Every structure is written in structure tokens, then in C-alpha cells.
Amino acid sequence: MRILNKFARAPPPTATDCVDNEERSPALDLEKSDAHDELPCSQTQQRQVAPAIERRVIRKLDLRVVPLVTALYVLAFLDRSNIGNARIAGMTKDLKLAGNGYQWLLTIFYIAYIIFEWQALMWKVVPPHVWLAFTVLGWGIIATSQAATQTWSGEMTLRFLLGIFEAGFGPGIPYLLSFFYLRHELGVRIAIFLSAAPLATSFSGALAYGITSGHSHLANWRLLFLVEGLPTICMAPIAYFFLPDAPDQAHFLTKEDKVVAKARGVRQVGGTKRVGGIVWKEVGLALLDLKCWFTALMYFSCNVGFSSLPVFLPTILKDMGFNSIHSQGLTAPPFFLSFLVTIFSTWFADKTQQRGYTIMVLTTIGGIGYILLATVKTVGVRYFGTFLAASGIFPSIANILPWVLNNQGSDSRRGAGIMLLNLIGQCGPLLGTNVFPTNKGPRYIKGMAISAAFTFFTGVLALGLRCLLVHENNKLDQKYGSNEGRVVNQPSAEGQESEEGEENYSPTFRYIL
16 A cells, blocks of 8 residues: 555556556666556556566567577587487597597586686676677587597597587576576476477487488588587577567567566566676675575586486497497487476476475486496386486476575576586586496496486485575564565565565565475
């Protein structure tokens, strides 16, 4: 009522006034200069029109932003992991790989990926459409150039450069999506983006099967790098022209839509305005936040299996007794199932607001899969184990990423959380890509056992973080009163800050478990 009285003498209501009164803040009038161009609505229609307008905005973002970044991640993951397919298609012989030469080709990528993790913050410094086009063009050129390499040292150089450019893309996309979506909307969108990883791996196996089963004048592995690298270069101009820098700047939104989009952005950060650039004080606070370290360690543990499974699965299947061609094709079904589980599990976690329990179930499934691969000799059972491992490890990653974004309030804190998550988490592949040496085949017991242990450890960390969040929510209840029946996924109606600046949002904020 206080807010209604405040605006009692305002001009006829616009789209901004159609926002549910429980979610209004003074920030909703940031676009009053465009008020005369908006579709008016009566006071009695406010609760009916506002959700419809907001759903329309979300639908437009879903149709333009999410498919673009997902398609690019498909290409990124293809260009990153197709070296596993190239290995059994003749690259080992042509480049004279010996000893741990192949493992170093995998490791050097992640060394560059870790060193350049700070680029996640560039999405807040450089206009996103410019940064996206730059990174896409860069890794596309490098990925395609692998078709021309003649030596192991040349391939090492290209893999290092590929890691630099992909570090500027993948780790920052969940952070970018947090500019467009609210906390309770973010998980499933990140999942759609990340589900491109198992989908790309599935597609990579089928594509590699088609390419390597032919007889071209160019070596099959070189043709593989060429066919999968050129589309990335072609996507760079599309990325430049089609990605909006912010929801309220999207060319596909009407003026009315942009008002609602800007109001949503303010609600997401929990203040009266969305601050441009990086606030370094908040970056420091996020780096000292124990919750960020929990998710970073979870990401590390999960990445041990996440990084190794796609690049070693063709070899594992080949060592089970399948020939090279069939090994390429048989990688597709486990990863396609993982794609479906990724989408469902994140949707479920968004609906129930229970990411901790979801991750615990997924890591249990994945760990059992690795145990089967390590202990069973029967080919059919071991192949079934690959389904369990893929269905546990990929969806777990997709639920860890939105968890760190869910529980940090400002853009700067979310950016720092993502940066720390990747800085620590991407060290996992350094271990994961070096626990499957050739001389340990065909069962790779050591590598499977290590992957199983870290997968289970991820579930233990998820339990620990959930207990910490329950404790902190109880402290907030004691300080501000019970939050039962109040909106907990958004700031308070007036966008007020917490009294001591300790929490991310207002007194109505509670952490997502």
C-alpha cells in the first residue's frame, strides 16, 4: 500500500506499472522516459498483464540467446574433444606420438585454460557481443589449423592456443546468462547450454564415424579437424550481430519489453540499479566466501571424470574389443542419454530448489558407473557402466554451475564466484587426463577408480555445502524473522539492501539449498 500511495498521482500506468506489486521497486521507473510509448493497462489488470509481459520477454530471450550460446558450446566441445577421435583415426602414427605424448596434448590445453580463467570477468568489461565474436573466431582458426600440423610440438602449440581462446568463452557463459535471467530461471538455461557437452560428444562420435569410415586423399584425422573447425569460424560474425549486450538492449524486444527487461535486471542484483563494470570490493568478498570454495572443490572433483571420459571413451571402447570405426559410433548413445538427464535434473532442481540432493543422487549414479568399468570384465556390463558414468558426471557439472550463481547477489560477486570455480575446478582435468596411460589398458583400473573416488567426493561436498546453507538460512531467520510464505528467490519489494552489507540481497533473501 505504501508503494501504491507513492505512485498514486503518477501518469497512466505503463508496462512497468504492470509488474506485480509484491515485486515492485523504485528501480522499475528507470525507463520512464519511454513511458508514453508503452502499452497502458488498468490497475485491475496489473496482476494479469505483468506475468504475460514477463513471460513474453523470457520466451524471446529463450529463443535468441540460449540457442546461440548452446550452438557455440557444441562447436567448442567438438573442437576440444575431437582429439580423442583423431587419436584412433591415425593421428598417433602420423605425428609419431609415443609414451605420454597424447596425455600432454590433453594437459597443455587445460594448463592454458586455467591460466586464462580470469577472462570470465571480461564479459563485464568488454561488450559481450564483441568478446564473444573475438573468442569464437580465435578458437575456430586454431581448431581448423590442427588439420595442417606435422609435428607433436606443433600440435602442442595449437592446443595451448585453443585453451586460451576457449577459456574466454565457456567458463563465462553461465555468468553471461545471469545478466538475462533471475535466480529461479537460471539453472535450466545453464543446463541447456551445458548439455551441449554430452550432445557434442554424441554428435562427435557419429560424425567421426562418418568421416573416418571413408577413404579420402587427406588423412582421416586431418579431415576430422577440418570439418569440425570451419563451422566455428563461420559462426563468429553470427555471434557478433545476434548476441545482445543486455536484455534491455536486445533488438528483438519491443520498447515495452525492454522496460520489463530492465526491471528484471534490477530485481536480479537486488538494488535500485544495476552497476556497470566490476566492483572490486565485492570480488574480494566473494573470494573469501566459503560457499564459493565449496563449489570450486566440487567442480574440481567432478572435472576429473568430466574431462577424461569424452577423450578416452573411444580408446576404452576399442580396448573392449570393438574396432576403430565401431568405437567411434558407440560413444554416441551414452552421451545422448546424459544430455537428456542433464536437462531433466536441472529442471527438477529449479522447481524444487534442491540442488544439493540432486547432485548427491547424480554423483552416486556416476560413481557406480566408474566402479563397474573398473571391476567388471564383461563387455556388456562395462558398456552399461559408461551410460551410468556419463549420466552422472555431466548433469552434476550442470547443477554445480548455477549453484554458485544462485547464492551470490551482485554481478561482481557472481563473476568472482565463476572465476574461482573455474580457476580451482579446471585443475581437475590436469589429473583426469593423466590417469589413463596406454600401458594401463584395456581396463584402466587405476583411472576408473580415481574417477569413481572423486565423483563420490563431489556428493560428499554437496552434502557439506547444503548443511552450511541450511545453517546460514537459520541465522537469517533468527536475524530477520521467518521467511515462510515470502519471496526468497528475489530481493524485497523495495530492493533495499541488508543492514550490515553482509548478505547478498535484502532481509527476504535465503540461500538455495
